[in-house]
Amino acid sequence: MTDHSHVGSLLDDLLEEDGILAEVNAVAFKRVLAWQISQEMQKRGLSKSKMARSMNTSRPALERLLDPSNTSITLKTMERAATILAKRLRIELVDYQESKIK
Numbered sequence: 001m002t003d004h005s006h007v008g009s010l011l012d013d014l015l016e017e018d019g020i021l022a023e024v025n026a027v028a029f030k031r032v033l034a035w036q037i038s039q040e041m042q043k044r045g046l047s048k049s050k051m052a053r054s055m056n057t058s059r060p061a062l063e064r065l066l067d068p069s070n071t072s073i074t075l076k077t078m079e080r081a082a083t084i085l086a087k088r089l090r091i092e093l094v095d096y097q098e099s100k101i102k
Contacts, residue, residue, distance in 0.1 A: 031068040033078065038066055040085040055080045 041051055052062040059078070064070050065077055075091075082089040 026071040027069060030071045030073070034068045036065050037081050037085065039085065044085065046084075051081070052066065054084045 015026075025087055041048075046054070048059060048062055052071045054067075055062065055077075057080070061077065062081075065081060075089075079089050
């Protein structure tokens with residue numbers, strides 16, 4: 001008989017059980033953020049060098065921000081990028097059970 005312990009369970013439950021939910025969420029968040037920043041830069045005709053100068057940071061620091069798999073980015077760096085792109089960074093804390101319902 002096969003084990004169907006995860007049939008019908010939420011993906012978050014499975015990831016949490018495997019101990020990787022936080023890591024998966026961080027990577028997903030970073031991928032979206034990196035994509036949004038890249039799209040806005042392209043829309044505004046901003047090169048990576050120009051964006052880095054505008055943020056008062058180095059090109060390698062901007063590369064880390066745009067790297068979808070690098071989750072070691074500070075809020076300050078994300079906020080500076082958002083400001084240069086005339087955007088607001090919005091991060092919110094939601095109740096765990098509430099986020100599972102959506």
